[in-house]
Amino acid sequence: MSIDIGGMRKAYMGKEEVFTEEQxxxxxxxxxFRNWFDIASKTPGIGEPNAMCLATATKNGLPSARMVLLKGYGPSGFKFFTNYKSRKASELYENPHASLNFYWEPLKRCVRIEGHVEKLSTEESTEYFMSRPENSRIGAIVSPQSQPIPSRDYLSEKQTDxxxxxxxxxxxxxxxxxxxxYIxxxxxxEFWQGQTSRLHDRIRFRxxxxxxxxxxxxxxxxxxxWVYERLAP
Ligand SMILES: Cc1cc2nc3c(=O)[nH]c(=O)nc-3n(C[C@H](O)[C@H](O)[C@H](O)COP(=O)(O)O)c2cc1C
Structure with missing residues (x-):
């Protein structure tokens, strides 16, 4: 049996909150991005403004997506950290392109990013790793991310040791x-601003x-x- 949720609908922004090129x-x-990210960071109800969906694909184009945390951004790109033996890493090895998606629900704003992916330097990765709390560092060491494991105890024993x-x-x-x-x-x-009228605003830089x-x-x-253009919603 499939459950119909087609009637789920929420009001977005009012007409006065349209997102125009002048804004x-x-x-x-x-x-x-900095402007929208700063606003998202100060908006109550957005617990992790840096949580983003990362989509990768195999060399044959089979996609997979998961959440990761943005850990730095700037004109050089958008950075995140992970296990280089994970599924995402093996897909990035064979196909170094990715797409990122942020959705800040209380603001009805979405940012969608596409680009080429490179590994960060060992120095930068080490610097960030050593800045993490000890239990996070231990977690990263003991977890063979994306691999099947026999039980939860298997990890907690390694963690205790x-x-x-x-x-x-x-x-x-x-x-x-x-x-x-990775960067x-x-x-x-693309910057997307939701509107109640469903005539959402989309401004894409490329x-x-x-x-x-x-x-x-x-x-x-x-x-x-860069150039920018308005896309139909
Ligand atoms: C909010 C959130 C943030 C996450 N942040 C990270 C992260 O920064 N790095 C990471 O490797 N996994 C992170 N994860 C776990 C991933 O979603 C995923 O389970 C893991 O990276 C394995 O993915 P893969 O098997 O596709 O490689 C996060 C999960 C959530 C829900």
Whole structure:
């Protein structure tokens, strides 16, 4: 039996909250992201504004998606950390492209990012790893992420052993080789603002394709090599 939830519908923004090109704080996506992310970070009811859905795909194009935490962003891209032996990592190894999606429900705002992915340097990954609380570091070491394991006890025993070892020799709790960060270097960043009318606002920044001659009636020149355009919802 399938359950019908087609009637679930919530009011979004009023007409006065439309998102227009004039309201962009920047004509490139990173400052615009910073503005929306800062607002999301201060909005009550958004527990983890940096939680994002990360989609990857195998080299044959079979997709998979999961949540991860954004740990840094700027003109170079969007950073997250994980296990380099995980499913996402093996997909990124064979197909180094990803898509990120944030949804800040109380604001009815979504940001959608697509780009090429590279590993962060060992130095940067180590610096971040060592900044994490000890129990998080232990968790990252003991968990063979994405692999089948016999039981929960299998992990808690490894965790207990390593916690004991850390009490004696805290320098043992250093970054394993198979753990580190990635950066998504975007070619496309879309800002979506939901509207009650369902005429949602979508403004997409993108890099032009080589040789592309954009239609200037819909594609506007931005800064730092970006263009932006409004998409139908
Ligand atoms: C809110 C949230 C944040 C998460 N953050 C991370 C993260 O930053 N890094 C990570 O490896 N897994 C994170 N996870 C766990 C992943 O969603 C996922 O279970 C894990 O990375 C294994 O994914 P994979 O098997 O597709 O590689 C998070 C889960 C949630 C719900």
């Amino acid at each position: 962009l704080v920047s004509r490139e996506p990173f400052e615009q 390593l916690t004991k070892l850390a009490e004696e020799k805290s320098d043992q709790i250093c970054k394993p080789e198979h753990w580190g960060g 998504v270097i975007p070619h496309t960043v 890099k032009l394709k080589p040789g592309e001659k954009p239609d200037k009636t819909v594609v506007h020149e931005g800064d730092n090599g």
